[in-house]
Amino acid sequence: MPFDAPSDPDAFREKVRGWLEENCPESMRTPMPEDEVVWGGRREKFKNPDSKVWLERMANEGWTAPTWPKEYGGGGLTREQAKILEQEMARIGARTPLFSFGLWMFGPALIEFGNEEQKKRFLPDIVHGRTRWCQGYSEPGAGSDLAGLQTKCEDKGDHYLINGQKVWTSYANEADWIFCLVRTDNTVKHEGISFILFDMESEGVETRPIKLISGSSPFCETFFSDVKVPKDQLVGEVNGGWKIAKRLLQHERSSISASGFGSTRGTGMLELEEYAKIHVGTDGDGKLLDGDLRGRIADHQMYAKAFNLTVQRSQQQAKAGQEVGHTASIIKYAAAKMNQDKHELMVEALGTEGLGWEGEGFDRGAKMVTRGWLRSKGNSIEGGTSEINLNVVSKRVLGLRDHQ
Known part of the structure; x- marks a missing residue:
């Protein structure tokens, strides 16, 4: 029986x-555990059977995407109701049922820019975790200057033909579909970019994982050689992709910041302090023995608290209809610094255990912290x-000019 949401907040809770x-x-x-995170898609194996049950139950209510419209598989909840759902899940320690670039980035952009047919085709599968998406943005010669991308998309009458290369494509080797920026006009820069979708099993698509210093390979090189794409998979107008790309980047930076980056899942402020106490020890009053480390952990906790308040303020401003696009750059920068600082503190608390990489001489948890510290560099x-x-903050928030 579908969940009938009461309008009264207390009754809803x-x-x-x-x-x-x-x-x-x-x-x-x-x-x-890291190996039980559910990303969905055709290759999802569900190491814990309850993960599948939990995903199905949440997705059937649309609660993997609680504020998305019901007609596209979402929960149709208000922001206030979604917040209550989040709070109640946290109260019982409920796991997030699905991690998905489709939920965090592509879906919100498609709701805004896609046509009705595209929304009904793609969004329900994202909600239920049936399709796993990856992002085709950066290229070897177009990273920070994303608008310099050169992956070519040619109109062949009844289809598009795509040739080019992407890099740092997160989990491209595990993804089912890709949302991709392509060049449809070489005579202009930003105005010559389009936004297109296609199946990663299409003929001509190849992925090559890139091994990181942490030992993991979440990123890939992705190659497109004469990939045929149906025309109805273009989102928005031809040469109108840059507007979609910018909005999607806002969603990406906000979601990265809110999630605390995948490598730190499950290690909040309290865990950091308790973790240090376990490895460094405490005095008779229960305080961390290392006073200097204790002070820096306190600084980190204050920074994290201020960060969370800033995110909440940004959400309230967005709800009130205020322009908060540039705030995503502030939050993304602050989140990166906060997460890297936290990992530095965790490795320091390990002492000599922080030297561990592999072998039986080091605790598995300590080795994961060391690898997480290396991963946080990204x-x-x-x-x-x-x-x-x-640069965005200096120019568009502070109004500073380029130095001549």
């Missing part, structure tokens, strides 16, 4: 609480480099 108690499996109320690159975000 009570009903959501009851639904979660009844429908969230006990194993889904525990901290989530936070200031992905989703827009810190340098580019600082």
Whole structure:
């Protein structure tokens, strides 16, 4: 029976609480190991069977995308109701049922810019985790200057033909579909870009994982050789993709900031302090023995608190209809710094255990922290480099001019 959301906030909270108690499996109320994160898609294996049950139950209510319209598979909740749902999930320690670039980035952009047929075709599959998406933006010669991209898209009458290369394509080797920026006009820069969608199993698509210093390979080189794409998979107008690209980048930077970056999932402020106490030790009053480290952890906690308040203020401003596009650059830069600082503190708290990489001489958790520290170095690159975000802030927020 579909969930009938009461309009009264207190009644809604009570009903959501009851639904979660009844429908969230006990194993889904525990901290989530990295290898149990659900990304969805054709290749999803569900290491924990309850993960599949939990995803299906949440998706059937549209609660993997609670504020999306019901006609596209979403929950149709107001922002206030979605916040209550989030709070009640946190209260019982419920896991996020689905992690998805489709939810965080592509879906919101498609709701705004896609036609009705595209919304009905793609959005429900995102909500239910049936399709896993990747992002085709950066190229070897077009990273910070994204508008310099050269992946060519030619009109062949009844289809488009795509040739080119993308790089740093997150999880391209695991994705089912890609939302991709292509060049449809070489005579202009920003105005010659289009936004197109296609299946990663299309003939001519090749992916090559890039191994990072952390040992993982979340990024790929992606090659397109005479890839045929149906014309109804172009989103928006031909040569109108840059507007969509900018809006999607806002969603990306906001989602990266809100999630705390994938490599730090499950390690909040309290965990950092408790983690340090376990590895460094405490005095008779329960305080961390290392006073200097204790002070820097306190600084980090204050920074994180201010960050969370800034995110909340930005959300309220957006809800009130105020322009907050450039705030995403501020938040993205701050989130990258905060996450990197946290990992520095965690490795420092490990002491000599922080030297561990592999072998039986080091605790598995310590080795994961070390690898997470290395992974965090990419936070200031992905989703827009810190340098580019600082440029946005200086020019569009502070009104500073380029130095001549």
